[in-house]
Amino acid sequence: MWPRRAAAAVAFLESAAGGISYAGDGWLHECAKWDAEGGRFLASTFFGGGVAEVRAGEGEAEERVVVADPVAAGRVALGLAVDAPRRRLLLVYADRPPRLGYAALGAYDLGSWRRLFLTRLDVPGESTFPDDVAADEEGNAYVTDAKGSKIWKVGPDGALLGVIKNATFVQRPGLRHNLVGLNGIVYHPNGYLLVVHTSGGDFFKVDPKTETVRVVKVRGSLRRGDGLELLSPTRLVVAGLPNRLVESSDDWETASVTGQYVGPVHRIGSSATVKDGDVYVNHIVGFGLGRKKTHVLARAVFSPLAVTS
Template identity: 80%
Template sequence: MCGGCCRRQRGPDEKARGRRCGSVFAVLALVASAVVAFLEGTAGGVSYAGEGWFHECAKWDAEGARFLASTFFGGGVAEVRGDGEGGAWGEEQVVMADPDVKGRVALGLAVDAPRRRVLVVYADRPPRFGYAALGAYELGSWRRLFLTRLDAPGESTFADDVAADEDGNAYVTDSMGCKIWKLSPDGEPLGVIKNATFVQRTGPLNNFVGLNGIVYHPNGYLLVVHTSGGDLFKVDPKTGSLSVVDVRGSLKQGDGLELLSPTRLAVAGMPSRLVESSDDWETATVTGRYVGPIHRIGSSATVKDGDVYINHIVGFGLGKKKTHIIARAVFAPLAAAS
């Protein structure tokens, strides 16, 4: 062996190419960093420290003057408080972790203010897709009111979001089975709303994530979005009949919903959108768009003091505590649907 003397020497052309490649990668890294920094700067709203990479849903609890966030791997609910100065609200505090759902993930949640309770959706940790449940807990004491299993034996499901009507009935979406579970105010199962109309387009890409965000409209129906297909449905919870809202503009990748008024709907997602209807949601138009920190993935919407806030599912950071963002959304008006 002749050691290092036999190593092939790089020619001047190869060295030049290597320097050029290094320069390109360095520029790309700087551009990527600048883009991320810009997107982070567009968030506004609330930033806070919390455990875990993912927080699926956050809702404003007006009575408690706090945000309540579901913790994906913690499987419970955390509160976020603060004066909001500079957008920093300190660290989350876990207020509820139900031992009977340990090892599951907490996803959608709804503050049912008239009954002073919080509804929390539970599902299996992917890649398992079987367990599905809804829990209800008293605001303040966090005493459990009920925990109801939703899945049938051997069924593949992914319970996702929840809404409550004026009587306290709850509705939970199954994003895998494209159906809606209905429960009584006491948590008793009342049936399932399932209809072939929920699947408007065939193929795995159009149905990777099915029914997702759901809200109850004061006129007595549900509005539900299909994430992959981008369709919005108007559902009669009493009869199970439904129609497809004729939406001008795209709602693809739409996630959590928040009804701002009888005629205005916020749709969290990539990007988040403002949707309006003048005919009781027979038709609608996308009238605004909010991008914000899109790399964090908008996943739910809520209203605080008249402003829309978008929770972002992905946290960032190298330590145990990650930085999470609930951004104040300023929707850019759209001259035409897109």
């Protein structure tokens, strides 16, 4: 009885702070994004291998599974992106850890949840762990490989168009600096990708047409950075430990960490999204002892940080 009361108390405190708590299956939900037209959050269910929708209301909500693709059964569901102009959801699939082989990108219609395509990205004998995805204005999708530090490019119809590989993605040798490589990714309206390297804390600006890769010089640390969310052409959020606000005044040649949101100490930020102008951070680990865990999308209020030269 006590664990249930404790979980309920935690959920109440977090929702009272402006967050959204909901009941869902499993401990881990890796990524959540706001679907403005649908009026709902969409969350990847990790070991559940699919996507659940969450509609915020009074009290604690409960997720409803909307994607459970039998072709991807037994895989984990990781990063997702709402491709609003084409009203579709992009979802990354990977092998269940510790296996590091399977990699795929699925696309699903946001109205009917009909599968549009499911594209395999891996090649035989290669260790991969696909993690996050972003879409450009033409409908091309870009998937990061956290194991191999590369980016797959998938066309609007699901065709694998190529792989962006560059030695610049590995700034320092050794497992400690590369245990988790390229992770969060966003497409900037000026025509390039911004990508964070989790273990190294490095930040990259990638031209998807020429495959040119530049290191963004960042004042402040982005180590343990995970999912990204672009707030404006000059500001973005890096979810992680902690969650950071990053700004640039020169088209992301350089940038500065200008704010920080720590959040509940028992939660780990893994992705961020924007709803009605507010930033919500998805926390990957649920809370509770029953089959249903309490998951939280915390409304993030960033504390300003002094920018050092």
